[in-house]
Amino acid sequence: MNVTKLRAFTDLQLVSNQFSGSFDAPNPSMQKYLKLLQELVVRFEHFELAQVPRSQNKKADALSKLAALTFSHFQKQVWVEELPRKSIDNDLMVASVEEEQPNWMKPILQYIRNNVLPNDKREALLVRERAPMYIIQNDILYRKSYCGPMMWSVGLIEAEMIVDEVHNGSCVLHSGYKTIAAKIMLMGYFWPSLYRDVANIIKRCKSCQRHAPQNRMPRHDMIPVNLPWPFHK
The missing domain is CATH 1.10.340.70 (Endonuclease III; domain 1)
Structure with a gap:
């Protein structure tokens, strides 16, 4: 989307302090996530990761709970995206597909x-x-x-x-x-x-x-026409 300046928010103090350097990342998995984040940050002219304090998150939390209780009788449809692998895992090598020429x-x-x-x-x-x-x-x-x-x-x-x-x-x-x-x-x-x-x-x-579900209704072209009244209609 050609975004050059980005400000991200998180409610995890551990993540924000590890990114700023205030906290260490002794966990090997967290080190990989931190390294991946540092590589992505280089693509932006300005990047800021701000932590939302718990005191400022109370209203949003209460509003979400109130909405869940108020509209519980409505039928909800939530799209869930399943991540098959972690973002810190190595990318799989996929062979490119040669398309036919010309195409649409x-x-x-x-x-x-x-x-x-x-x-x-x-x-x-x-x-x-x-x-x-x-x-x-x-x-x-x-x-x-x-x-x-x-x-x-x-x-x-x-x-x-x-x-x-x-x-x-x-x-x-x-x-x-x-x-x-x-x-x-x-x-x-x-x-x-x-x-x-x-x-x-x-x-x-x-x-x-x-x-597949099958239609058991008879077709109109298969119904005999020489039937007694009132079936001939």
């Missing part, structure tokens, strides 16, 4: 970078209408979101890998195509044919077809 992102990238439109008038009109919804940062195409962070635009090869991981991978989310598509968007990925690709993969999945 190429016309949008050419229009945003060089103001170049396709030769076909209809396709050029679509690119011009869709381009304002995208932005390029660090040579990566992102799609803007209404209520959330920007989503990483991926090609068709990487998109198929993402759908397969959510549907058949470690998540094993054998749900409807709308649920899986929403899960992928919450993970921060986007491509135009998201819903269609997920629906096609679910149609090819034997487990989803075997355990």
Whole structure:
């Protein structure tokens, strides 16, 4: 987001004093967290970590408890992000995915970078209408979101890998195509044919077809027409 000046708040006195140098960090795990924080701070022109005293946190704590008691009869939906590993662990080496050329992102990238439109008038009109919804940062195409962070635009090869991981991978989310598509968007990925690709993969999945709810209602074309009154209507 190109933030240059940042002020962070914490209610832990231990963390703030270890960062300022007033306290030592004898714990090996805390030393790794402190080292990681010091490496991230270098990226900002100004960074400040302020501790919120307990006396100033009483009103916020009381307000949160009051809200939990007052609106307890409402149905709540809380999104929980599960962190699979610690931030101090070493990053996994992931092989890059070579996308096919051209793909759906190429016309949008050419229009945003060089103001170049396709030769076909209809396709050029679509690119011009869709381009304002995208932005390029660090040579990566992102799609803007209404209520959330920007989503990483991926090609068709990487998109198929993402759908397969959510549907058949470690998540094993054998749900409807709308649920899986929403899960992928919450993970921060986007491509135009998201819903269609997920629906096609679910149609090819034997487990989803075997355990999917079946409609027992008879079809209209299978009902005999030569029935006595009042069934002929």
